[in-house]
Amino acid sequence: MFSALYLLALPFALFAYLWTMRRKRNILLPPSPPSEPILGHLRTFPRIDQDQAFYELSKVYGDVMHFNVLGKSVIILSSTEAATDLLDKRSANYSDRPAFPAFELLGWGRTLVFTPYGSSFHVQRKLLTQPFTRQGCAVFQPIQLQQAHMLLQNLVHSPEDYESHIRRYTAAIIMQITYGHRVQSDDDRYVKLAEQVNDTILAMGRATILDLLPFLKHLPPWFPGAWFIRYARDTQPMRDEMENEPFEEVRRQMTWGTILIFIFAILLHPEAQKRAQREIEEVIGSSRLPDFDDRDSLPYLECLLQESRRWHPTISLGVPHRSMADDVYRGMFIPKGATIIANARALSLDENVYPNPHLFWPERFLPENGQPHPTSAMFGFGRRVCAGKNLADASVWIVAATILASFDITMVKDEHGKDLPPKVEFTRGLTSVVSEEGEQLPCTAILALNLDLQIAHANTTWSIE
Numbered sequence: 001m002f003s004a005l006y007l008l009a010l011p012f013a014l015f016a017y018l019w020t021m022r023r024k025r026n027i028l029l030p031p032s033p034p035s036e037p038i039l040g041h042l043r044t045f046p047r048i049d050q051d052q053a054f055y056e057l058s059k060v061y062g063d064v065m066h067f068n069v070l071g072k073s074v075i076i077l078s079s080t081e082a083a084t085d086l087l088d089k090r091s092a093n094y095s096d097r098p099a100f101p102a103f104e105l106l107g108w109g110r111t112l113v114f115t116p117y118g119s120s121f122h123v124q125r126k127l128l129t130q131p132f133t134r135q136g137c138a139v140f141q142p143i144q145l146q147q148a149h150m151l152l153q154n155l156v157h158s159p160e161d162y163e164s165h166i167r168r169y170t171a172a173i174i175m176q177i178t179y180g181h182r183v184q185s186d187d188d189r190y191v192k193l194a195e196q197v198n199d200t201i202l203a204m205g206r207a208t209i210l211d212l213l214p215f216l217k218h219l220p221p222w223f224p225g226a227w228f229i230r231y232a233r234d235t236q237p238m239r240d241e242m243e244n245e246p247f248e249e250v251r252r253q254m255t256w257g258t259i260l261i262f263i264f265a266i267l268l269h270p271e272a273q274k275r276a277q278r279e280i281e282e283v284i285g286s287s288r289l290p291d292f293d294d295r296d297s298l299p300y301l302e303c304l305l306q307e308s309r310r311w312h313p314t315i316s317l318g319v320p321h322r323s324m325a326d327d328v329y330r331g332m333f334i335p336k337g338a339t340i341i342a343n344a345r346a347l348s349l350d351e352n353v354y355p356n357p358h359l360f361w362p363e364r365f366l367p368e369n370g371q372p373h374p375t376s377a378m379f380g381f382g383r384r385v386c387a388g389k390n391l392a393d394a395s396v397w398i399v400a401a402t403i404l405a406s407f408d409i410t411m412v413k414d415e416h417g418k419d420l421p422p423k424v425e426f427t428r429g430l431t432s433v434v435s436e437e438g439e440q441l442p443c444t445a446i447l448a449l450n451l452d453l454q455i456a457h458a459n460t461t462w463s464i465e
């Protein structure tokens with residue numbers, strides 16, 4: 001389907017190749033897999049399951065890899081050390097963003113996350129981070145608590161709809177904090193609108209060809225294979241409708257995905273689930289629900305949350321940065337304008353930081369084991385670190401504590417009483433969230449979770465506001 005697009009790319013590729021060869025002669029770039037003349041890694045650059053593919057390649061080529069896509073450098077960082085050295089310690093040079101043509105086509109180019117480093121970035125970032133410091137976020141706790149209790153009520157009434165209840169929860173918090181709009185039900189107009197935008201973001205994430213060949217965004221809609229142009233055009237009316245409406249979809253989607261990954265983690269690791277429930281029972285009892293004041297008294301729950309993040313980072317490839325000047329790292333040349341990707345999947349499996357990384361073991365974060373929280377793999381680096389991480393962290397924690405205090409999460413059984421293991425499918429993209437069954441979406445998808453929510457404390461009288 002892309003052959004016409006590749007044909008179109010050839011003259012551009014030849015020019016970029018010759019130009020790059022001239023510029024980089026005699027300079028040692030980081031190691032890279034074999035490439036083709038002129039096209040570089042264009043045809044071999046992983047396009048699906050990118051995080052896993054880069055992780056596998058890093059075992060051969062090391063934690064700093066170079067890809068040449070039509071003369072454009074892409075650097076993949078696969079260790080905490082390399083990612084921290086460059087994106088944190090040298091953040092003055094690595095805080096720009098590459099172009100995000102797919103999101104620009106959708107009209108999201110002006111959003112802070114995609115804004116290039118510069119004066120507009122500084123103004124936007126300052127405005128957005130001020131209310132979301134750790135102390136600042138304390139004022140939002142009553143909203144989060146109230147919404148968590150509403151989520152609990154909804155789960156009690158219709159546990160099978162857990163996915164849409166969690167969507168409503170994450171939407172309601174963002175809407176109320178940002179716009180003062182109180183979401184009362186799943187039918188809320190803005191929740192519906194956000195759903196539609198969510199679908200467009202997921203669908204557009206399939207257009208990875210655009211990241212490699214950004215000039216394709218100028219193709220006419222009739223061009224063979226240019227479905228993304230037609231899609232962006234067809235969804236224009238919806239974007240127009242929401243131009244002046246409350247909208248914080250990407251952030252909501254990340255929080256939602258993180259909660260689902262946590263639920264999935266405790267479904268598959270019942271021992272860890274039981275231990276966290278015992279801790280809650282011992283500290284809080286069963287006559288009330290957890291509150292934010294309980295957080296410091298629940299160390300195992302903290303470990304479990306951190307391990308579910310490490311086990312499956314919500315944004316499995318991180319959000320790309322861009323270098324603003326030529327640099328040399330460990331004797332390797334990193335050119336100006338390179339796209340820098342810190343692969344969160346590889347960071348969370350870094351054996352130097354997490355011995356036995358494939359084992360789901362929350363205890364690794366207990367003080368006696370002392371392994372560091374996977375905060376960077378989860379929320380990013382340096383001057384571009386997630387602006388809403390404190391808010392998101394609290395939203396996820398209160399739901400995790402509330403759900404564990406109230407439900408046993410188990411697999412659905414078949415007619416013989418045997419567990420029906422969840423059917424899981426992971427696809428990749430900017431964010432990792434749950435998708436519709438059967439669709440190939442550009443995100444980490446947890447399909448058909450087969451979740452059975454059993455009320456654990458049936459006799460408890462909860463005080464739900």
Ligand code: HEM
Nearest residue numbers: 113251254255258314319378379380381384386387388392
């Ligand atoms: C669990 C949920 C969330 C996760 C996992 C997450 C993760 C991330 C990551 C990985 C980045 C990119 C960091 C980098 O480039 O190094 C990011 C950026 C960002 N996040 Fe979050 N995020 C979450 C929720 C939120 C929320 C709730 C908000 C807002 C209230 C928010 C606001 C932002 C903004 C504005 C940026 C762009 C920062 C910049 O480019 O300067 N995020 N987030």
